[in-house]
Amino acid sequence: MDETFTARLDGVTKYYNSDGKGVAALRDINFSARKGEMTLLLGPSGSGKTTFLTLLAGMQRPTSGDVYLFGMRTADYSPVELQSMRARRIGFVFQNFLLLDSFPVLQNIMMVMTFAGSGLEAARKTSLSYLEKLGIGNLAGSMPSAISYGEKQRVAVARALVNGAELIIADEPTGSLASQQGMKIIEMLKECSVGENRCVIIASHDERIITFADKVIRLSDGEIV
Amino acid sequence: MNGYVFYIIREYRFRYLSTALGISLCVLLLFFLISLYNGVSYGSVEYVRSGRTDLWVLQEHSSNILRSTSILPFSYMQSLKRINGVNSASPVFFLLCSVKLNNRNASMYLTGFDQAAEEGGPPEIIKGRGILSDREIVIDKAFASKYGLEIGDVIQIRHDSLEVSGISGGTNMFVIQYAFVSLRKSWDIAGIPNFVSAFRLCTDKGCDLASVESEIKNQCKNVSVFREKQFIRNNTEEMRHGIIPLLLVVTLISAVVLAAILSLILSISIIEKRRDFAIMKALGCPRYFILKLVLRLSASLAAGGLLCGILAYFPVVSIISNISPEIETRSSLYQIILISSGVLVISILSSLWSSAKIKRIYPLEAFKY
Numbered sequence: 001m002d003e004t005f006t007a008r009l010d011g012v013t014k015y016y017n018s019d020g021k022g023v024a025a026l027r028d029i030n031f032s033a034r035k036g037e038m039t040l041l042l043g044p045s046g047s048g049k050t051t052f053l054t055l056l057a058g059m060q061r062p063t064s065g066d067v068y069l070f071g072m073r074t075a076d077y078s079p080v081e082l083q084s085m086r087a088r089r090i091g092f093v094f095q096n097f098l099l100l101d102s103f104p105v106l107q108n109i110m111m112v113m114t115f116a117g118s119g120l121e122a123a124r125k126t127s128l129s130y131l132e133k134l135g136i137g138n139l140a141g142s143m144p145s146a147i148s149y150g151e152k153q154r155v156a157v158a159r160a161l162v163n164g165a166e167l168i169i170a171d172e173p174t175g176s177l178a179s180q181q182g183m184k185i186i187e188m189l190k191e192c193s194v195g196e197n198r199c200v201i202i203a204s205h206d207e208r209i210i211t212f213a214d215k216v217i218r219l220s221d222g223e224i225v
Numbered sequence: 226m227n228g229y230v231f232y233i234i235r236e237y238r239f240r241y242l243s244t245a246l247g248i249s250l251c252v253l254l255l256f257f258l259i260s261l262y263n264g265v266s267y268g269s270v271e272y273v274r275s276g277r278t279d280l281w282v283l284q285e286h287s288s289n290i291l292r293s294t295s296i297l298p299f300s301y302m303q304s305l306k307r308i309n310g311v312n313s314a315s316p317v318f319f320l321l322c323s324v325k326l327n328n329r330n331a332s333m334y335l336t337g338f339d340q341a342a343e344e345g346g347p348p349e350i351i352k353g354r355g356i357l358s359d360r361e362i363v364i365d366k367a368f369a370s371k372y373g374l375e376i377g378d379v380i381q382i383r384h385d386s387l388e389v390s391g392i393s394g395g396t397n398m399f400v401i402q403y404a405f406v407s408l409r410k411s412w413d414i415a416g417i418p419n420f421v422s423a424f425r426l427c428t429d430k431g432c433d434l435a436s437v438e439s440e441i442k443n444q445c446k447n448v449s450v451f452r453e454k455q456f457i458r459n460n461t462e463e464m465r466h467g468i469i470p471l472l473l474v475v476t477l478i479s480a481v482v483l484a485a486i487l488s489l490i491l492s493i494s495i496i497e498k499r500r501d502f503a504i505m506k507a508l509g510c511p512r513y514f515i516l517k518l519v520l521r522l523s524a525s526l527a528a529g530g531l532l533c534g535i536l537a538y539f540p541v542v543s544i545i546s547n548i549s550p551e552i553e554t555r556s557s558l559y560q561i562i563l564i565s566s567g568v569l570v571i572s573i574l575s576s577l578w579s580s581a582k583i584k585r586i587y588p589l590e591a592f593k594y
Contacts, residue, residue: 050592059507059588080512086588087509098594100501102236107228115510120228159508171592 005068006167006199007056008032012065014051014222022063025051026222029065033201035166038193038212041203043219049203052219053169056201057090058082070166087115091160093189095172097152099144099159105131106140109159116163130158134188153185161192168192170202174209186212230521237494241526244490248530248568249537251483255476255564256538257545260554262472264399267555269464271395272336272403273457275348278315278425279434281456285447289459290319290423291398292467297448299419304444310432315342316421318411321401324382326372333368333404335382337411337421344425347405352376353391359410362387365402366394370550383414397553398464480571487575491523495582500594502583507591515583520576527572531565 009031015022026048033039041049054060055067058074059082067074070089077085086092099108106127113123131137134154139147144155153173160168170189174182186202190212193200202209210216218225234241269291282305287295305314318337323330338345346355347363353376356363362380369375369392378389387406396403412418428437438450451459495502502515542554 054589054592057507083506083509083511085509086507087511090509092508092591094504094507094591094594096594098500098504098591100504102498102501103229103232107232111229111505111510112508115505115508115514 004034004071005032006035006070007201008068009052009055009062010066010068012055012062012067014048014055014060015063024222026055026062029224031217031224033167033199033215035199036193036197037214038190038200038202039215039217040209040213041201041217041219042205042207042210043203044205046221047219048222049205049219050171051222053171053201053203056167057086057092057169059086084116087112088117088163089166091163091165091168093156093160093168093170093173093185097156099152099155101144104141104143105136105147105155108144108155109162112159113162127158127162130162131155134158150184154188157185157188157192161196166198168198168200170200170204172204172206173202174204174206182206183208229518230525233494233498233518233522234525240490241529244486244526245529245533247486248483248527249533251479251486252531252534252564252568253537253541254479255567256534256556256560257542257554258472258475258479259560259564260538260542260556261399261552262468263555263557263560264397264553265468266461266464268395268397268399268402268553270457270460271348273460275395276344276425277427278344278453278456279428280426280437280441280453281451282424282426282441282445283422283449283451285449287449288451289456289463291460291463293463295422296420297423297445299421301424301445301448302421305424305426305441308437308440308444310428310434310437310440312427312429313343315339315344315425315427316408317345317423317425318408318415318420319422320411320415322382322404322414324380326374326380329372331368331372332401333364334398334401335411335414336403336405337408338405339408343427347391347393347396347403349394350391351394353389356390356405356407359407359413360386360388361390361406363391363393363405364389365396365404366392367397367550367553368402368404385410385413397551399551399553402551480567483568484571484575487523487526487572488579490526491519491576491579492582494522495519495579499586499590502586503588503590503594506586506588515586516576516580519580519583520573523572523576523579524569527568531568535561535564 009029012026012029014026015024041052043049055062058069058077061075109127109130110123113126128140131140136151136154139151144152173185186209189200192198284295284297287293299316302314302316305311316339320335322333322335340356351366364374374389376389379386434452441450442448505515545552
């Protein structure tokens with residue numbers, strides 16, 4: 001199993017069926033990303049960024065071409081293996097962070113550890129240490145609705161990192177944030193790639209991120225331009 | 226996992242509290258119906274079960290004393306006593322009787338018995354004493370309570386005034402209650418002397434019951450003879466045929482209501498939590514994590530409802546008994562276990578039914594929010 005690249009797309013095309021006609025979301029995409037690298041997928045909305053990320057995460061399959069994750073074709077993984085891989089090896093930072101509003105901050109983070117098979121006590125300790133590390137240890141018992149945007153940002157990052165994920169996928173992480181707050185999360189993600197040798201892939205339309213990225217891929221109408 | 230269920234319940238506490246209350250009402254109804262059935266079952270058959278009667282002799286084609294008429298000549302008594310192996314014969318005469326008490330119509334299952342005979346009287350005297358003369362009557366506890374009767378009160382039956390000498394237990398058939406008078410008085414009231422409904426026979430120890438039965442049929446024309454166990458079974462079945470269909474229908478309705486409440490609430494919860502479940506799936510939650518979450522939520526609601534229902538049962542029954550003393554209930558640990566298991570099964574089925582929706586939640590949806 002060749003793990004030179006954390007993620008790789010070989011001639012990937014993705015069509016969505018709409019009224020019986022295929023609509024191309026991505027066309028003949030070739031791409032690769034390694035550990036310690038931060039890649040920025042830049043493009044306006046509708047350019048295929050989210051499709052790109054979901055193909056990378058093995059949440060859907062390409063119409064043609066191959067997606068490789070950790071050296072193996074995603075088509076060769078079983079659904080259970082893909083689910084387990086998302087829990088153990090991939091961290092997600094969603095647009096608007098998508099914290100689970102029913103649960104306190106600590107449980108939001110612990111939950112992904114239990115998905116990866118950790119015991120409750122171990123999950124609690126590790127989650128608390130991540131919260132401390134990000135300077136929000138005092139928020140462990142707070143509900144997501146009661147914390148600020150900046151704090152949610154950190155919780156989302158903690159949730160993505162807590163399992164020691166090798167690949168971090170971030171979808172529009174600066175989407176609805178003021179410039180200073182937006183850049184803070186990018187700095188955190190940059191630290192993940194450089195300081196912790198993780199592969200970070202960010203999809204965004206925000207050109208300010210270019211200065212942080214090691215690699216920039218511009219997408220337009222499903223094609224790399 | 227339990228912690229996650231706690232947080233979900235806490236988030237929608239008023240909704241889940243009302244659900245648990247709905248479940249507790251269903252549990253209360255189920256528990257009450259089963260206890261009522263046991264109470265009726267006990268009160269209806271206890272008279273037959275009490276004392277020692279090896280053989281029951283009734284008119285031919287009569288199989289029980291609850292819902293069949295049996296009339297036999299009293300003169301059979303001497304023939305029965307003469308049969309080899311018969312130790313004693315106790316005549317009993319049953320009569321459905323209407324009386325007026327405190328301007329209210331009342332009915333009683335009047336039982337005339339021979340005080341000198343060994344069997345036939347009340348199974349248990351809980352207050353006062355048995356009858357010593359033809360002018361006395363023993364009435365059931367629920368009957369006494371319903372009509373406010375005490376020892377020493379007088380009941381007018383047709384042209385006779387009978388004084389209450391005792392109050393009996395195990396004699397409440399729910400729809401009607403036993404009352405006990407002397408055999409002679411029951412003949413007076415019925416206006417047909419020298420007839421009885423049945424003879425309760427005690428046999429000598431070790432005698433051959435089959436030959437005694439055969440001899441009874443030779444000596445007395447047109448009679449049915451039943452051994453004790455068979456006769457108890459006949460009466461129990463007769464009582465069950467009357468009450469079980471009703472009980473089953475109401476139990477089924479309660480179970481359906483319970484399942485509907487739980488399924489509806491769980492379905493709503495799953496629909497409302499669609500975003501959260503999609504996020505969980507995107508984050509790699511194991512296949513059965515959400516199903517387990519829904520199962521535990523359902524089990525927690527069922528357990529809460531069950532506990533409230535069982536706790537509410539005892540004060541509710543006490544209130545009902547005060548309002549309607551003839552409603553006699555008998556509860557046991559077995560019933561609690563039976564109902565708890567039933568509610569648990571319903572909660573599991575409801576969550577499995579509702580959980581079909583979970584399959585149609587996709588991790589991709591997380592990117593839409």
